[in-house]
Amino acid sequence: MHPAPSLILFTTLSGLGLGGLAWALFALGAGPSHAAIMMVAFTWALTGAGLMFSTAHLKNPKNAWRSFTQPGSSWLSREAWLAVLTLAIAPLVSFAVATGRLPGAAVALPIVLCILTVLATAMIYTQLKTVPRWHTGWTPFLFVILSLAGGAMLTGRSADAIGLLLPAGAALAAYWLSGDNRVRQSQSSMNTATGLTHGTVRAFEMPHTGDNYLLKEMVHVVARKHARRLRYIGFGLAILVPVLLLTLVPALPIWLVLAVHLAGVLATRWLFFAEAEHVVGLYYGKR
Amino acid sequence: MAAKGTAPVTARGYDLSPKPGDEIRKTTCYMCACRCGINVHMKDGKVAYIEGNRDHPVNRGVLCAKGSAGIMQHNAPSRLRAPMKRTGPRGSGQFEEISWDEALQLADDILRPLRDTNPEKLAFFTGRDQSQSFTSFWAQNFGTPNYAAHGGFCSVNMATAGIYTMGGAFWEFGQPDWDHTKLFLLFGVAEDHDSNPIKMGIGKIKARGAKVIGVNPIRTGYNAVADDWVGITPGADGLLILSLIHCLLKAGRIDLDYLARWTNAPCLLDTDGMLRRNGDGKTLVIDRNTKAEVPFDTAGILPDIAAPGTVMEQIAERYLSDEYAPESVAARCGLTPDRIRTLAAELARVAFDEAFEIEQEWTDFRGETHKTMTGRPVAMHAMRGISAHANGFQTARALHILQILLGTVEAPGGFRFKPPYPKPPEAHPKPHCKVTPGKPLDGPHLGFVHGPDDLTLKEDGSPARIDKAFSWENPMSAHGLMHMVISNAHAGDPYEIDTLFLYMANMSWNSSMDPKGVMHMLTDKKADGSYKIPNIIYSDAYSSEMVAYADLILPDTTYLERHDCISLLDRPICEADAAADAIRWPVVAPDRNVQGFQTTLVKLGAKLGLPAFVNEDGSAKYADYADYITNHVRKPGIGPLAGWREGPEAFPEGTDAPGGRGEAPSDQLQRYIEHGGFWMRHVPAEARYFKPWNAAYQDWAVQMGLYDSPQPYLFNLWCEPLRRFQRAAEGHGTRQPPDHLRARIREKLDPLPIWWDPSEDIPDAESYPVHALTQRPMAMYHSWGSQNAWLRQIHGMNPLYIPTNIWEAQGLKTGDWVKVTSPHGAITVPAAHMAALNPNTVWTWNAIGKRKGAWALSEDAPESTKGFLLNHLIHELLPPKGDGLRWSNSDPVTGQAAWFDLRVRIEKAPAPDGEQSQPNPGTSASPVPEGAANLAWQVRK
Amino acid sequence: MTQLPAPSNVKLGLVIDLDTCVGCHACVTACKGWNTENYGAPLADEDPYGAKPEGTFLNRIHSYEVQPETGPAQLVHFPKSCLHCEDAPCVTVCPTGASYKRAEDGVVLVNEKACMGCGLCAWACPYGAREMDPSAGVMKKCTLCTDRIYNDNLPEEDRVPACVRTCPAGARHFGDLGDPDSAVSQLVEARGGIDLMPEQGTKPVNKYLPPRAKDQAPEAPIDILAPLLAPMTPGETDTPKGFLGWLDRALDSLPGGK
Numbered sequence A: 001m002h003p004a005p006s007l008i009l010f011t012t013l014s015g016l017g018l019g020g021l022a023w024a025l026f027a028l029g030a031g032p033s034h035a036a037i038m039m040v041a042f043t044w045a046l047t048g049a050g051l052m053f054s055t056a057h058l059k060n061p062k063n064a065w066r067s068f069t070q071p072g073s074s075w076l077s078r079e080a081w082l083a084v085l086t087l088a089i090a091p092l093v094s095f096a097v098a099t100g101r102l103p104g105a106a107v108a109l110p111i112v113l114c115i116l117t118v119l120a121t122a123m124i125y126t127q128l129k130t131v132p133r134w135h136t137g138w139t140p141f142l143f144v145i146l147s148l149a150g151g152a153m154l155t156g157r158s159a160d161a162i163g164l165l166l167p168a169g170a171a172l173a174a175y176w177l178s179g180d181n182r183v184r185q186s187q188s189s190m191n192t193a194t195g196l197t198h199g200t201v202r203a204f205e206m207p208h209t210g211d212n213y214l215l216k217e218m219v220h221v222v223a224r225k226h227a228r229r230l231r232y233i234g235f236g237l238a239i240l241v242p243v244l245l246l247t248l249v250p251a252l253p254i255w256l257v258l259a260v261h262l263a264g265v266l267a268t269r270w271l272f273f274a275e276a277e278h279v280v281g282l283y284y285g286k287r
Numbered sequence B: 001m002a003a004k005g006t007a008p009v010t011a012r013g014y015d016l017s018p019k020p021g022d023e024i025r026k027t028t029c030y031m032c033a034c035r036c037g038i039n040v041h042m043k044d045g046k047v048a049y050i051e052g053n054r055d056h057p058v059n060r061g062v063l064c065a066k067g068s069a070g071i072m073q074h075n076a077p078s079r080l081r082a083p084m085k086r087t088g089p090r091g092s093g094q095f096e097e098i099s100w101d102e103a104l105q106l107a108d109d110i111l112r113p114l115r116d117t118n119p120e121k122l123a124f125f126t127g128r129d130q131s132q133s134f135t136s137f138w139a140q141n142f143g144t145p146n147y148a149a150h151g152g153f154c155s156v157n158m159a160t161a162g163i164y165t166m167g168g169a170f171w172e173f174g175q176p177d178w179d180h181t182k183l184f185l186l187f188g189v190a191e192d193h194d195s196n197p198i199k200m201g202i203g204k205i206k207a208r209g210a211k212v213i214g215v216n217p218i219r220t221g222y223n224a225v226a227d228d229w230v231g232i233t234p235g236a237d238g239l240l241i242l243s244l245i246h247c248l249l250k251a252g253r254i255d256l257d258y259l260a261r262w263t264n265a266p267c268l269l270d271t272d273g274m275l276r277r278n279g280d281g282k283t284l285v286i287d288r289n290t291k292a293e294v295p296f297d298t299a300g301i302l303p304d305i306a307a308p309g310t311v312m313e314q315i316a317e318r319y320l321s322d323e324y325a326p327e328s329v330a331a332r333c334g335l336t337p338d339r340i341r342t343l344a345a346e347l348a349r350v351a352f353d354e355a356f357e358i359e360q361e362w363t364d365f366r367g368e369t370h371k372t373m374t375g376r377p378v379a380m381h382a383m384r385g386i387s388a389h390a391n392g393f394q395t396a397r398a399l400h401i402l403q404i405l406l407g408t409v410e411a412p413g414g415f416r417f418k419p420p421y422p423k424p425p426e427a428h429p430k431p432h433c434k435v436t437p438g439k440p441l442d443g444p445h446l447g448f449v450h451g452p453d454d455l456t457l458k459e460d461g462s463p464a465r466i467d468k469a470f471s472w473e474n475p476m477s478a479h480g481l482m483h484m485v486i487s488n489a490h491a492g493d494p495y496e497i498d499t500l501f502l503y504m505a506n507m508s509w510n511s512s513m514d515p516k517g518v519m520h521m522l523t524d525k526k527a528d529g530s531y532k533i534p535n536i537i538y539s540d541a542y543s544s545e546m547v548a549y550a551d552l553i554l555p556d557t558t559y560l561e562r563h564d565c566i567s568l569l570d571r572p573i574c575e576a577d578a579a580a581d582a583i584r585w586p587v588v589a590p591d592r593n594v595q596g597f598q599t600t601l602v603k604l605g606a607k608l609g610l611p612a613f614v615n616e617d618g619s620a621k622y623a624d625y626a627d628y629i630t631n632h633v634r635k636p637g638i639g640p641l642a643g644w645r646e647g648p649e650a651f652p653e654g655t656d657a658p659g660g661r662g663e664a665p666s667d668q669l670q671r672y673i674e675h676g677g678f679w680m681r682h683v684p685a686e687a688r689y690f691k692p693w694n695a696a697y698q699d700w701a702v703q704m705g706l707y708d709s710p711q712p713y714l715f716n717l718w719c720e721p722l723r724r725f726q727r728a729a730e731g732h733g734t735r736q737p738p739d740h741l742r743a744r745i746r747e748k749l750d751p752l753p754i755w756w757d758p759s760e761d762i763p764d765a766e767s768y769p770v771h772a773l774t775q776r777p778m779a780m781y782h783s784w785g786s787q788n789a790w791l792r793q794i795h796g797m798n799p800l801y802i803p804t805n806i807w808e809a810q811g812l813k814t815g816d817w818v819k820v821t822s823p824h825g826a827i828t829v830p831a832a833h834m835a836a837l838n839p840n841t842v843w844t845w846n847a848i849g850k851r852k853g854a855w856a857l858s859e860d861a862p863e864s865t866k867g868f869l870l871n872h873l874i875h876e877l878l879p880p881k882g883d884g885l886r887w888s889n890s891d892p893v894t895g896q897a898a899w900f901d902l903r904v905r906i907e908k909a910p911a912p913d914g915e916q917s918q919p920n921p922g923t924s925a926s927p928v929p930e931g932a933a934n935l936a937w938q939v940r941k
Numbered sequence C: 001m002t003q004l005p006a007p008s009n010v011k012l013g014l015v016i017d018l019d020t021c022v023g024c025h026a027c028v029t030a031c032k033g034w035n036t037e038n039y040g041a042p043l044a045d046e047d048p049y050g051a052k053p054e055g056t057f058l059n060r061i062h063s064y065e066v067q068p069e070t071g072p073a074q075l076v077h078f079p080k081s082c083l084h085c086e087d088a089p090c091v092t093v094c095p096t097g098a099s100y101k102r103a104e105d106g107v108v109l110v111n112e113k114a115c116m117g118c119g120l121c122a123w124a125c126p127y128g129a130r131e132m133d134p135s136a137g138v139m140k141k142c143t144l145c146t147d148r149i150y151n152d153n154l155p156e157e158d159r160v161p162a163c164v165r166t167c168p169a170g171a172r173h174f175g176d177l178g179d180p181d182s183a184v185s186q187l188v189e190a191r192g193g194i195d196l197m198p199e200q201g202t203k204p205v206n207k208y209l210p211p212r213a214k215d216q217a218p219e220a221p222i223d224i225l226a227p228l229l230a231p232m233t234p235g236e237t238d239t240p241k242g243f244l245g246w247l248d249r250a251l252d253s254l255p256g257g258k
């Protein structure tokens, strides 16, 4: 799939924001403080900014409001609702908790909404049978746990971050390895795509000699060597280095670690798209 | 089926019952030469949508990719906008726009002195012309012998072999009997002129489950849907066919009755190899009943093919020889002997074991009545794959003889002629070349020669025509040799000309061999600094590569903006079951300062005072081409259009429907328009098959104006005109070939088909082991398609397709480039892999490559970066072979350009700088502005 | 509604004959022409005369080479447009409700007035049947020419999709695949029509007729074929003289011969 910057930034930043918001709310629920309130406000804004990137992906944003109309079936619609609910409810609950109108436990609601929003984002990809690499439980797990891990760093919780980074690393590895297998074992092949079963099928001529939307959007080809290298870099920056820094150099400002982690997540997110092969590539002999 | 429910339906606010337009205007497509009927839907006076005309005999409602994309041709930015005069050097593409008055005056200034002094100094050649009966008439009036259209570089082998052998050819002059055939054998066709009819026909027989066999080195398109693929090595079809004939003769699986009655197989030969004739010139046969020697058309006889001294004996003698045994030929064909035998067996099985009768009584020209029509359901079709080789004439003859031996021509289930064919070779005009300054030529330029006496030679024996057609070099060049005009004019051989006047032919590019050489010839100068070809006038509708090489441009309209006439005098739209002709008419007026080329010729003719274009008082005879179409009288009662003629001639005794003769009503064009742009008369049921011998057909054809009197004839297995040339080469007669051509004529103009290997003429052939071919893409018409925003997305560049064995041997990968070298030159081009390909063959799509600056495309358009022409590797002359002569790269009989004899060698090569295919002939300035950056074409608002 | 309707009885769709498609692209431009002028925004082309022309098409022709275990490679032209799936994933993923499947005939459409151009439906389609229009920014797909098949302004016989009407080879058939007695259903039955990528679970309505077996001519030893090509008396026709003798007798045996 085409690694569109808007989508990489959207998923990464909204994930980070929502994870951060969840932790900030948690902190607020544990005991209101000026710092906690500021942190809620900051992560709320970051989430909003991250979500804005998703609209950059729309070719006809004037109809974006309509994406609220189909929560019954569409994960994207659900995500829209959840994001808006989260952004609306989080400040209300925070205000109520901060002013003592609601007990601290009330933050559970916006926290759950944060996580559900990340989950919904992940489900947009997970639901696609057409992209075998995404079509797995590891996808939502990875999105949520990375969101929370990043959020923990964002809110200065190194211990929690370490605790989350370790399973996140495992999930990342599992996502990659099982993904490689899933692609290999996918039932779809050029034979099933064309229904031509009496021999080996090879694409001869494309329908057109130029590019088209499908090729640009869904038939992104990334060299295996390149992908492998990026996996190491991504894993290193997103998981390994932060864990090491957090444990070995606790004095380091956590935002520095977060920056490293963020760079790593961006790399893995780039790979998330770039490595994902859409079955339509079979029609173009590209897979 | 139509969906259920007819009430107006809407879907979420969309009108599901939109009006396709305010009005339908029915005219004829010209996105190619197939001439399909189209419905042009107009909205607010603009072209909104084009679809096929369901009533039209050619396409019955369907359209091809090009036809459906006509709207993008019509609005293409490449359309020329006004007459233009060259301002920069030739080839630079620099012009200024001028008025029509000035343009016609310039043409007059050039042409008038030529006509007054030496009309042959004008060479007028028209390329993809659909008005040849008009343009040739104009040229004849001008008085120059130098006229032809594009047939010579196209498929004159096919046309000529067909007409000399059976009085009609494949091309678009005949068609398989799609309704009855059970086995369809297709030789060397990628697309052909009958684009839609062939597709419809293949669809029809496939739906019936009948079998299609494709003989072609390349398995795309029709050959891809063929049930069996015979992946022959190029140039060997003649050998394969003669071997099939060998097998059929040996097995006695030939149609004896058919051969005896309808062919010259039973005709007697004299010791000179000439057909024996009686005092009336009629060929003689032995009547099997009386054993008497009688003229072939004697009533009540059954000619005896088993008699000694007949043509049949010669055939047996020649083809039973082991030389043609499958074992002898298989290797050169790239096939196994068994494959050839199987094919022969299959042909015989279907022709004879699946024969059928149509219950239809008919009477033959000998007066005998037949209760039924016997069907031989084997149909064949062939085109340039066999004709564009130097041995193509004889190969095409061989194929016709195969058809005839099986008795399938004009039999139900076989191959059928379309009116005005069949027509015996003798019924065609002979070529004329007598020039008188200030006067018309003494007759039509092109025609069919029957021996040395008919050649167009000057007193001194040198060619009378600039293209050397009908000379000893290519005596039977019935369509002229357009591909030789520029090089001969440049060389001043056989003489110098003054003006090259071209219409609709991209001669500096895809229709020439060696385009760079041609570009040089067009711009080459004499010592005094003047151009070797002093004047070049050109008419194109678009900014083609050729435009840059003209001094004066006479811009044509698009096909939706002008009158055209697809005439029975020319290449009409007939079907085997009907005579038909058609028009184009301006469904929209041009929005630029352009005018239909034929109207330009009408006006120029009047200005020059050409007799047929002026009245007694010198005033213009016709206002424009439309006026000419209606009012021109070719022969009494006969003119460009056959439809809706009136008067007693139109209704001869006993008929109530008008034929093609009579007076043209003044509103003839309007009647065509009301009737969908065409006119059609069906062939009566008893006249539908066996037309050359069918009395009912012959009478009907006379009534239609196709002949002046019935013209029954026999198929020429033995081709006597060839024998006449051969005899001259053997030293008989007064007109003698030059010595250097004597041996070739004796050998190659054999009255029975022969085969020779065209690559034997290539010195050092082993260094060029691979055959290189081009194919027509179905979605593109030559160079025209690339200006079309929709079509160019389908074929924006063309790789060289390479078979698996070479691909692997060269270690090629997707995206690699190859250097392709022929004896004439080298190109470096993108490569692609193809498995379904003869292992000795590489190929590419024809005419996708474009010159930078042409067609209103940007300079970095893929057509001119990665796209390429194979033409750079082909030369109109063969490489020197040490006899001091340069032999032409063409068929020695007809002069047909041998495009497909090209041999090359392939080597992997680094991609040239900027991934620019080589050679790159540079950029010429565009005489039109570049096109829009975005298109969202919609007339509806 | 983005949810799929209950399966309709009428399932309009196409049947595409891979045995007959010659790969001419006629259906491609006919489709482009009709759908540019009618339903929704025109199908735009970017850089139409430049280096990277790229436009929206609702129907495209691929071609594939098939190498069977024995025999020469084959080539198959392969038209592809929306298959109007019964379980259309493109519909259920759509957040705006712009994508929908018609309850009455199963046609899958995009309401361009509601589409926000997110592209998710194109991702959900396994077949590459949807393309985002570069100018209008809305999702484009085959409409099964809904604006032809019910169009009162067209003569009855023309109420078929533009691609079907134009296909010169007759390789495209339109009809109700929900009705087992319809001509298209019969054709699918007779020719063993198949689904593309059945494993995707989309249940396409459109069916493909696989190419018939090719290159079946027996490449067998000659004696099996001998009866078909055997002369009347073996050996007799080997020489011209013998041949004429044989001819003579053969002619005698013809009706009216003697």
Ligand SMILES: Nc1nc2c(c(=O)[nH]1)N[C@H]1C(S)=C(S)[C@@H](COP(=O)(O)OP(=O)(O)OC[C@H]3O[C@@H](n4cnc5c(=O)[nH]c(N)nc54)[C@H](O)[C@@H]3O)O[C@H]1N2
Binding pocket: B127, B128, B150, B153, B154, B155, B503, B504, B505, B506, B507, B510, B511, B512, B539, B540, B541, B542, B543, B544, B545, B546, B556, B557, B558, B559, B597, B774, B775, B781, B782, B783, B784, B846, B847, B870, B871, B899
């Ligand atoms: N390598 C290779 N070369 C070949 C062939 C091959 O098979 N291989 N085939 C050969 C054959 S058979 C042929 S016929 C030739 C064809 O070659 P050409 O006859 O050159 O054919 P086109 O490219 O169609 O060019 C015709 C010209 O007509 C112009 N034109 C189009 N419409 C109109 C119109 O309405 N009015 C006017 N006045 N002009 C118009 C076009 O712009 C173009 O410049 O190519 C030959 N060249």
Ligand SMILES: Nc1nc2c(c(=O)[nH]1)N[C@H]1C(S)=C(S)[C@@H](COP(=O)(O)OP(=O)(O)OC[C@H]3O[C@@H](n4cnc5c(=O)[nH]c(N)nc54)[C@H](O)[C@@H]3O)O[C@H]1N2
Binding pocket: B032, B154, B155, B187, B188, B189, B190, B191, B192, B193, B194, B195, B215, B216, B217, B218, B232, B233, B234, B235, B236, B237, B382, B383, B384, B385, B386, B389, B773, B774, B775, B776, B777, B778, B779, B780, B781, B782, B900
């Ligand atoms: N779409 C479209 N239609 C056209 C045209 C066009 O440009 N585009 N051009 C028109 C014109 S001018 C012409 S002349 C006709 C030509 O129509 P075709 O005769 O179909 O011409 P080509 O495309 O040159 O195809 C020649 C075929 O012969 C095969 N071939 C080459 N050498 C051999 C051989 O030795 N033996 C055999 N058996 N096969 C061989 C090639 O593989 C190819 O398939 O098409 C006309 N129709």
Ligand code: SF4
Binding pocket: B029, B030, B031, B032, B033, B034, B035, B036, B059, B062, B063, B064, B065, B066, B067, B068, B195, B196
């Ligand atoms: S075959 Fe195509 S381009 Fe040629 S006349 Fe017919 S519709 Fe037009």
Ligand code: SF4
Binding pocket: C081, C082, C083, C084, C085, C088, C089, C090, C091, C108, C124, C125, C126, C127, C128, C129, C130, C141, C202
């Ligand atoms: S083919 Fe694709 S776009 Fe069409 S209905 Fe099926 S999934 Fe949707």
Ligand code: SF4
Binding pocket: C093, C094, C095, C096, C097, C098, C099, C110, C114, C115, C116, C117, C118, C119, C120, C121, C122, C138, C139
């Ligand atoms: S692109 Fe349009 S139709 Fe497709 S999912 Fe998005 S909103 Fe729906």
Ligand code: SF4
Binding pocket: C030, C031, C032, C034, C035, C058, C059, C081, C082, C141, C142, C143, C144, C145, C161, C162, C163, C164
């Ligand atoms: S049914 Fe209509 S919209 Fe669909 S591919 Fe055919 S022409 Fe295009």
Ligand code: SF4
Binding pocket: C020, C021, C022, C023, C024, C025, C026, C027, C028, C061, C077, C079, C166, C167, C168, C169, C170, C171, C172
């Ligand atoms: S129009 Fe028909 S034959 Fe041509 S590509 Fe389309 S389906 Fe195939």
Ligand SMILES: [Mo]
Binding pocket: B153, B154, B155
């Ligand atoms: Mo041609």
